[in-house]
Amino acid sequence: MSINPFATVQEKVEKSPKVSDEVKYTTCYMCACRCGIKVHLKNEEIRYIEGNRNHPVNKGVLCAKGSAGIMQHYSPARLTKPLKRIGERGSGEFKEIEWDEALQLATSWLSNIRETDPKKLAFFTGRDQSQGLTGFWASQFGTPNHAAHGGFCSVNMAAAGLYTIGGSFWEFGEPDWEHTKYFIMFGVAEDHDSNPIKMGLGKLKTRGAKFVSVNPIKTGYSAIADQWIGIRPGTDGLLVLSVIHELLKSNQIDLGYLVRYTNAPWLVIQDEGAPDHGLFARDDEGSPLSWNKANDTIAPALATDITPAIVGSYELPDGRNAVPAFQLLAERYMADEYKPENVAPKCGLKADIIKKLAKEIAHVAFQEELKLDVEWTDWTGRKHKSMIGRPVSMHAMRGISAHSNGFHTCRALHILQILLGSIDAPGGFRYKPPFPKPAPPPLKPAGKVDQINPNSPMPGPPLGFPMGPEDLLVDENGDPTRIDKAFSWEAPISAHGVMHMVLNNAWKGDPYEVDTIFMYMANMSWNSSMNIPDTLRMLTDKNNETGEYQIPRIIYSDAFYSEMIPYCDLVLPDTTYLERWDCISLLDRPICDADGVADSIRQPILKPDRDVRPFQDVLIELGSRLKLPAFTNEDGNAKYPGGYPDYIVNHERAPGIGPLAGFRGEGGNSEGKGSPNPRQLEQYVENQCFWRHEFEPTEKYFKHSNKAYLDKAVKLGLISAPNQIILQLYLEPLQKFRLAAEGHGSIQPPDQHRERIKKYFDPLPIYYTPFEEAAIDAKEFPMHALTQRPMAMYHSWGSQNAWLRQIHGFNKLYMSRIKAEKLNIENGDWVFVKSSEGRLKAQIQLMEGVNEDTVWTWNAIGKRRGAWNLSDNAPEATKGFLLNHIISQLLPEKPNGYRYANADPITGQAAWFDLRVSIEKAEPEQAGVVSEPQFDTIKPMSTVKRGNNVLRYGEKVKTKDD
Amino acid sequence: MHPALSVIIFTSLSGAGYGSLAILAAVKYFDFFTLNPLYGFFSSAISLLIVTVGLISSTTHLGHPRRAWRALSQWRSSWLSREGVFAVLSYLPAGVFCVSFLIPTPFNSIIDIICLLTIAFSLATVFCTAKIYASLKTIRQWNHLLVVPVYLIIGLFDGAIFLVVLLTIIDGLQFFQLNYFIIFLGAVAGLAKILYWWSIDSTQSQSSTSTATGLGSSNKSVSMLDAPTTSETFIMREMGFAIARKHSRRLRLITILTLSIIPIIIIFLMTQPIALVSPLVLGIIAIVFSYFGTIIERWLFFAEAKHVAMLYYGASKV
Amino acid sequence: MTSLPTNQTNKKLGLVIDLDICVGCHACAVNCKEWNAGGHSAPMTDWNTYSGTETKNGEDSGAWGVWFNRVHTFEVGKGQESKTVYFPRSCLHCDEPACVTVCPTGASYKREEDGIVLVNPDTCIGCKLCSWACPYGAREYDETDGVMKKCTLCIDKIYNENLDEIDRIPACVATCPAGARSFGDLGDPNSDVSRLVEDRGGYDLMPELDYRPVNKYLPPREPQINVLDDGQPLSLVSMADNANQTEPSNNSILKWVDTILSR
């Protein structure tokens, strides 16, 4: 280089440096969206992670979390070795042990349980990826006590959808991003379809479609909405039913769609007091009946050549009266109760907003009808020249479902879409395979008293879809057989289990005591417990008599030093997502899109540099050590000695159906079904780690009634028979529960639950005030308190990430400026947030775009001191906070002293968003720089290296190149 | 703007050093009064030393002090580079000028040229220093007509007081012309600062959160809800310094008192035969005050400067 | 030469950012960091990464570091009518970049061939003057390296022959899930990006300062379908009533009694 001080040195830019020594494809797991990624490796380090352009989920894009995968992988908070607790619970004192000892220990605990009473094992997983395996393992073990996080997540959404349309929002469906002209989003901040939603919104807005967001908070997606409806939390049900009111009154509904695809014309028995009142009138075969106007007779409702009545009262052969389901629906929602003027004040909205919404919806659905020139054949074999679309679409998530009235609100949303004729019509909501399935899917939960036996597997999976009281998991007294009380009278259709009640119930020994809690990927002592102080007490509480912990044993698999670790007796350290085989299976939570069916795998990109093992390998090995039948050969040897990859390839759930649907059969040429293919994983890797089958244009819409699709779905093993899937406006199973509560049938709820079942098990959506709001004094707790997911952070696990924690290093409490002025609160003030359960202190951030009665914060940013290998005074701990400090696990006592879970009465969905609070400015002497409550610092672990304070990642990649 | 100590020390010391060099050279060139060679040598040598300390201080602010020499290359466009060039160049005539007191030369005309060059380069360096700030459109408080004159005046003022003191020490002499000159400079400096403050207080930036984001309009304000990161960025650390109005009022008053009024009074007292205190003590007090005043003035110069980039970080105006 | 190039070509590579569809996800910011951590200006140092260094009054400020692209959140207007707008901000590769002309060393320069503004890490002395000269806060000082860094427009990616042609775009553009970022030649009036700017009224930030940024921002647009201004009542029900004044039953269930529908 020149040393002439006056010379200008021209930089020689290296424009084509070598990017990588090697590129490997795999699947991201910085969140559950499961995008395809391309990992560039250079000098044995990760140089760059980018989206895979060919991948069906993300088509090349990558979100903030995915882009920070490098920092996740190299996190100094990674666990390094199996740990056995030696100090008291919570003390964080562990002994490092070898894997063999760890597995022996676990086996000895578990085999004892299995030999005596398998339900004394509760096996629950949080962030799910391998439910196909974990659920199967649990039923092999013989315990009904299994579920994943769905119960506290969005089971309202899933259950309401599956029972109503055989599909759902969540990740079971998506709006027709290509064609929709009017898109309404209810209560979504981010959702699992993280990248697809963003891609879809970008597309939709660029096309010029209108986007309406119903959300108390105007951030994220709501920020780019053409119209924001800042509803008061918990009142969406009213809003939706009021729109339905407007549509019914003005006859802006798709009647043709209703008679063809729904149970609208099915006759409902009207015989108050009879054991079948409110059930469908059926023939001797059990098939539903309709009134055929063509010849004024009762006819099988499923016949295709009838002209069914949708209103009127008709005499059944037995002389009783029955009315079409639609008549009941119309009568209910046309009532003045649902007039916009009457509901608007409760929603905190102007009536005109509701009217305008209804008018726009009707206009787009019926005046801007969409026609795709695609011929198709319906389930009867009738050919249609084109596909008629109603380009109004909707999406909803936890803003709707995480309320105690969420199930009915979700149903109301689906009913609205059905009335418009937009379910799986072009421009509307579209199913993602394997959905639609029959509504609900024909799968019953196992775990009845006689299904739980020592040393034997259960006859079926622990989760399913009850159709009536006979399917509940209760004993002869009506008491739950499951530790979380799922599928009991407290939460009869808790299709995803009730994970948030497990620790509480286990501690109380209600309904019974368990011996071991085995958990995977769930930070249950922190952000996924509804109330942290209570939970910590339960985890450490000891029995006065025995001196033993009230919850005797906790085995846990985590990959990082989370808040949960110090409370575990045995810690099984997992790998990071770049170090293991995984499969994203159709048997679990698939990655399909409306146009095609797909699944994918993860392959190890790097070898672990620590003594850790993929949890799935460990689970399979435990399975064979415990001699679970499906994991053991007849000779007693392990059935899958190759661990998870071996299982992925060779396990068959039903003949020809295994974890992966692609590259099956000899040579890997079969799709969906086929014999195991030893080269399957190789073929996935060659295909960039995914498989996808694109549907033909004729198969893409009206999947519930599309012959070509239904046949294809059977062929691929998605459903068992190519029958029409009928959309359930009127939900008969709910009426069955109600009848039981009214005293009919042999299985009836214990008295204390009767009123509740009667009230909430309405076969048509109802609105009721969320439980907490109804129970508290609205003057004392005048505000709603919500959380939202930040797009750049995944629950609790991003704070260890050197890049992401810069974006969200702590959280504040957001509040409307206008409201704050009334309370004399200024930006940056510290406030006390009080609920009926407790009090926390946080710092205020004022904003404009929020419902005046609502405060909110980012979810799961607050951390416990010392956790995640962060220093004690990391801002996450000193300034950050969680609403979970003051949410209640239980509802206030009933007169008989009983406390129900703070949850939806139908599904058991945790009501995170029912929280009511008061906000009070902290006086100067109480104000400070530290949030409250604060808990003891978690002891840094000897095995966990403290992170480097100056991080120069990339230096090595660069210098080695020159 | 964050007031970096090294830069404050640099601008104030180099200003004073170049100021005294320029005055000394002017005295010599115009022969205002006869300079005792010893005095001439020491005062120019010390001035150069002060300048050097200032320059060294400025390099401590650099990320790569040892590459500082590269800063000479861009004199075509960069005031910082020009400052560097002049600073380096000024050593030549100033050095010769300094040495010339010890080695008398017969070539007066050469000395004259040396003097002129010393004056020119010294003033040019201070001019360039000031221009570094004055040319930044991003900072309204710097991009101001008075910035260059103030830098020059304060440099000369500090330099002159220094010369007076040295004169007292070395020569035991007093040249009241110099004192009157100081009083004049002090008064101008004070007035210029007052005018400057009035001006920056009463004008507004053309830039606003509206122009910075292109959002907003006359009836729609733009306000920041969240910064990109919860921790502070480089820009926030570097430019996010803000001083309370109350505080800045007080410091402005202190500046005027210490930079202008008190030194003027003391320098004036020095011209009065009735002085109770020795001129040397008075002079030293004057130096202390004026230099303190300069530091405060410089500190405020930074602290009151608002960078437009802060409009992206919650500043409602700059 | 830190004076601006005299032989500047017409090529002006830059970004166009659509504020109408940016959802504020920070993907562009993090992916930029990820690519550039090992790129032209590598590394992008981070400090206090896992905390433990006390700063002001004993508080720990959390991690902070060098980023070339940052996403701000603004609110425009007041109350219910306000609009939340996400605002990604990186170097705008100005046509009149004072960050270049103030640089004493020539380390900061604008490339003749495409207008990209870069910093030469081998000659930068870390005087920070360029950061003072940049109105947009686009420069990022690496105190450990002692040099200034900034968005390189991914110069080692957009021309990189080791990558497929389709991947030769900046990291932030490739990754943006909403498709809110475009990259191209804004000097060519016929390029896609120029057309986009033309169609959507793309604008300059702080035009009053005359830096003439190459990057352009597209404003949030007005809602597409607004209240249906069809002269009809706002309520569907009143509309239906108007339309069927002779048929009083419109509002009741009876209206469906005679409807003939086949399955």
Ligand SMILES: Nc1nc2c(c(=O)[nH]1)N[C@H]1C(S)=C(S)[C@@H](COP(=O)(O)OP(=O)(O)OC[C@H]3O[C@@H](n4cnc5c(=O)[nH]c(N)nc54)[C@H](O)[C@@H]3O)O[C@H]1N2
């Ligand atoms: N980046 C990121 N992505 C994630 C996750 C993450 O942690 N980070 N978590 C994943 C998981 S497990 C889940 S369950 C999904 C959840 O995805 P989302 O359903 O989007 O979950 P939340 O962030 O809880 O958002 C709830 C939204 O509902 C709004 N809301 C609350 N109450 C009401 C109401 O009564 N009515 C209406 N209309 N709106 C309301 C809130 O303001 C908020 O915007 O996200 C998944 N994706």
Ligand SMILES: Nc1nc2c(c(=O)[nH]1)N[C@H]1C(S)=C(S)[C@@H](COP(=O)(O)OP(=O)(O)OC[C@H]3O[C@@H](n4cnc5c(=O)[nH]c(N)nc54)[C@H](O)[C@@H]3O)O[C@H]1N2
């Ligand atoms: N206030 C409030 N609370 C909420 C919610 C809310 O909206 N508001 N949302 C609820 C919802 S929907 C959900 S889903 C829950 C989520 O809450 P959790 O299920 O607890 O989710 P995470 O915080 O992500 O914790 C998962 C654990 O998995 C660990 N982990 C990460 N990667 C791996 C890995 O590769 N292997 C293993 N073995 N472990 C790993 C992490 O270290 C962490 O300890 O939070 C719930 N809590």
Ligand code: SF4
């Ligand atoms: S959305 Fe982001 S974090 Fe989630 S899988 Fe996709 S890239 Fe990874």
Ligand code: SF4
């Ligand atoms: S990636 Fe796209 S949508 Fe996300 S913040 Fe950046 S520009 Fe906005």
Ligand code: SF4
């Ligand atoms: S944005 Fe700033 S750094 Fe970039 S070219 Fe313009 S002035 Fe220079």
Ligand code: SF4
């Ligand atoms: S910091 Fe470096 S690039 Fe910036 S002006 Fe100084 S020398 Fe030039």
Ligand code: SF4
């Ligand atoms: S162009 Fe490249 S360097 Fe610039 S902001 Fe985008 S990703 Fe970062």
Ligand SMILES: [Mo]
């Ligand atoms: Mo969730």
